[in-house]
Amino acid sequence: xxxxxxxxxxxxxxxxxxxxxxxxxxxxxxxxxxxxxxxxxxxxxxxxxxxxxxxxxxxxxxxxxxxxxxxxxxxxxxxxxxxxxxxxxxxxxxxxxxxxxxxxxxxxxxxxxxxxxxxx
Numbered sequence: 001x002x003x004x005x006x007x008x009x010x011x012x013x014x015x016x017x018x019x020x021x022x023x024x025x026x027x028x029x030x031x032x033x034x035x036x037x038x039x040x041x042x043x044x045x046x047x048x049x050x051x052x053x054x055x056x057x058x059x060x061x062x063x064x065x066x067x068x069x070x071x072x073x074x075x076x077x078x079x080x081x082x083x084x085x086x087x088x089x090x091x092x093x094x095x096x097x098x099x100x101x102x103x104x105x106x107x108x109x110x111x112x113x114x115x116x117x118x119x120x
Contacts, residue, residue, distance in 0.1 A: 022034040
């Protein structure tokens with residue numbers, strides 16, 4: 001069966017964690033006292049279509065054509081790509097720092113390939 005059932009001992013760790021959270025003063029003040037479910041929820045085929053209606057196939061569709069918000073500029077007013085502002089070149093975030101003394105690649109290969117007493 002599915003669901004949390006504290007009486008049968010199913011999902012003991014989850015139940016313990018959930019009750020620990022629910023018994024915090026802040027949670028109790030907002031939500032009130034906790035009552036765990038006694039039996040798991042059951043699927044009801046009669047209520048499912050009522051709660052989850054399917055869209056009708058022959059329903060009229062809404063107009064999804066894009067609306068024009070602003071008029072397009074004329075071709076002669078458009079800015080040529082060559083005259084557009086040049087993009088700044090992005091540089092590496094730590095390129096201003098000096099080169100490190102310790103090479104991490106060398107350190108890692110030596111650390112993983114050597115015995116601990118030799119390395120330390």
